[in-house]
């Protein structure tokens with residue numbers, strides 16, 4: 276049996292996990308990790324422990340984490356403890372609560388018992404389960420501890436609305452036999468993306484590591500190596516979105532150095548940046564040699580990111596504008612863009628960090644002219660590559676992950692095949 280069996284709540288999102296890690300790096304683990312005195316198993320605090328372990332492995336000097344040993348009478352006791360601890364600390368969205376409710380139902384709990392544990396009325400539990408698809412147990416156990424046959428149909432992903440049902444059906448179809456067990460929709464879509472990326476890695480292995488079209492070129496590998504041959508002062512603009520988790524942030528310094536070398540004097544690097552460590556990202560770009568010019572924001576319509584450790588509902592991405600040497604303005608710039616759609620995970624089908632396309636096109640248009648050369652050292656799913664080609668710019672990009680390069684190649688080819696007649700003829704106006 277694994278410790279994960281006590282992880283009853285939906286996992287943190289990448290961003291939430293990154294912020295938890297940053298917080299632990301700064302302050303250490305503040306809330307004790309709870310261990311079962313009998314077995315030594317982690318009962319509560321998996322995320323804190325994982326972040327702490329990863330930081331230590333990276334050589335970050337975080338103090339020993341506090342532990343609390345507790346004795347439990349039964350597994351029910353453990354479940355109740357995990358729920359109480361987490362529901363108190365986390366403010367669940369309706370969707371997340373419904374996921375917890377569904378997990379407990381799948382464990383065989385009755386509606387009343389679930390309601391008591393989660394702290395909602397039985398009617399709310401019923402509503403959470405309504406329209407849900409989930410793996411139903413053969414029998415359920417009531418508050419009286421007697422078991423009864425379950426009446427729910429068997430399926431895999433929990434959903435709570437017709438819109439989500441369509442997404443779930445798509446995810447299930449893509450996952451095929453891998454869709455075993457009960458998973459939430461967000462996790463299912465994440466698994467689809469990861470499965471696609473690994474498929475792309477396998478397919479990329481069968482191809483040469485460089486791909487190119489008439490006006491674009493993709494390379495596989497670390498940007499410090501595979502873009503080392505770009506001539507000094509040969510690039511008109513860098514438009515990029517580096518990873519901004521703990522591993523990614525240190526890359527801002529070599530990115531700054533790279534941009535300073537390849538950019539034409541006074542031209543811009545447009546760098547998406549995470550808000551949690553914005554100060555560090557900016558000082559690293561400057562340490563790399565770039566000059567601060569401005570910053571813009573990309574407003575996320577509809578949804579927000581909840582950064583629990585700071586208790587902030589984040590509704591924008593920061594976009595940093597740095598120049599190679601003193602900035603030489605060529606045109607007026609607009610510094611706000613609005614992401615199309617609602618920014619939900621279903622709008623990131625190709626990469627967990629896939630950015631909305633329109634804002635990237637906006638930045639490409641603003642910082643370059645048709646025919647000029649744009650570079651992106653961190654392709655991901657190739658949003659900048661597609662934006663650049665759509666806007667009639669030349670493009671060179673790379674990614675360390677061959678799956679990302681292959682995804683980008685396909686995305687570019689799909690665009691070129693479908694949009695060939697209008698390619699390069701987009702109006703050069705402002706989309707924001």
Ligand SMILES: C[S@@+](CC[C@H](N)C(=O)[O-])C[C@H]1O[C@@H](n2cnc3c(N)ncnc32)[C@H](O)[C@@H]1O
Nearest residue numbers: 497498516518628629630653655656658674675
């Ligand atoms: C935030 S993602 C880019 C997402 C992209 N903007 C999109 O819309 O899909 C950052 C990418 O950088 C890649 N990466 C990380 N370290 C790298 C390195 N040293 N050199 C090149 N690529 C790297 C990762 O594999 C990841 O795909």
